Amino acid sequence: MNNSPKPILELKNIDAGYDRQTVLHGVNLAIYDHDFIGIIGPNGGGKTTLLKVILGLLKPFSGEIIYPACRQNLFGYLPQNSRFDQRFPIDVTEVVLSGLMSEKGLYRSYTRSDKQKAWELLEKYGMGAYKKTPIGDLSGGQMQRVFLCRAIISSPRILILDEPTTYVDSNFEKEFYPILEELNKTLSIVMVSHDLGTICSYVKSIACVNRELHYHHSNLITPEQLQSYHCPIELITHGRVPHRVLKDHESSHL
Amino acid sequence: MLDLLRYDFFQNALISTLLIGVSCGLVGTYIVAKRMVFISGGITHASFGGLGLSYFLGFSPILGATVFAVLSALGIFFLSDNKKLREDSLIGIFWSAGMAIGILFIYLTPGYAPNLMSYLFGNILTVTREQIVLSAILFVLIIVFFVRFYRPLFYIAFDKEYSRTHNVHVNMIDITITLIIALCIVLCLKLAGIILVISYLTIPQAIAGLFYKNFKQQLIASALISTSGSTIGLFISAFLNIPTGATIVICFLLIFILGWGLKKVAR
Structure with missing residues (x-):
């Protein structure tokens, strides 16, 4: 972070879940102005739980959430598509x-x-x-x-999207992501992605959520690092498909 | 036919039909939009327990019915909200337990047994001044609530979780409307009886839904259909000397079939 600006919202050491079953453990996350954080991880890994904690829909078991002084119009929220009547x-x-x-x-x-x-x-x-x-x-x-x-x-200051392109035809993604890029000029975006393989290329940083959270800042990976990269999963891509490779998590595997 | 209007009992019946008609028209639109018809059936039948108990103890039946309706409405609301119990099972429990309690207490009450039929199917022609005053109070309460809190009510009904992210008092609105539903059902009992209350809360709304897809239009149309249908039914039943509640339901049904046919023809 350049000269450590103050985050809009900060999660500190959050444990959260349902009925005493912990879904998220020791999560730290800070959201800054103009962030575009993509959240990825397996189903049941706690992506939606994380969003609920951020939005204040779910009270964490322990840990601290630091909100800005004024909470009015803090969040814009785009929930999962299939959910309403x-x-x-x-x-x-x-x-x-x-x-x-x-x-x-x-x-x-x-x-x-x-x-x-x-x-x-x-x-x-x-x-x-x-x-x-x-x-x-x-x-x-x-x-x-x-x-x-x-x-x-x-x-709002932070736009939160929960799998915005699920159940929608694939053309929609192509139209939708440039809209998000435009919006990102004036607000921060946190987006849960529906599968591990693809993520919108405008995302600036990636958080992998699988019980714990691992944060990858976008410009961490250099070509030199890629040379020696030890990848646990192989992905097959054709020709010029854009891609990014993330650093290994320090403590565990996704 | 207009001679009827000279009688006190008929004036009372007419006033109460108009008040209840509008109230049920509005509340029913919310119930139908939120798919709460089955919940309303549960509350209605649970209130029979209160009727029986107050009859046994010598209280005003409307008081007992109100207490049971409110408790069952809040019970279904809170117990199903935390997802530990399934909502439809809960409704079934309140529904049948209320009826069982009511029947047992009426059976145990010494002396003359009250006419079960009038509780089950209603008898608008015996409505009292007290009930008219209560209906008028509820009528005003419902109008004020729907006008004042129209948007929060409407938006929370559409998407509760989204509303929660906006720091709106979701629970306050939800609990208030739940109480209003319970009170509306109790005051409708005299008019339609336990078995027919549900028709007031669903058929006018279904007719409005045939022609309008917008909540505000549905509210107004349902209130109009509910009032006019029940007034027509009241006159016909008094004229032919047949049960009022059932006649009103048949009126609603005929309007529904007519509306449905018109819509088919218009296409």
């Missing part, structure tokens, strides 16, 4: 407006300019024609665009 009677504009909940609380009302802002975002991400469409009538890729608008309408 597709026939719930809500239209696209209302879904986006629900991203303002932390700002509005229970009592403040939603104004015309809030709606205007929602529409501008929808236009920007190619959903302008669907303002009044019930959310369940959209395709998977369209839904993710709407949920992205919901996540960023409050101008």
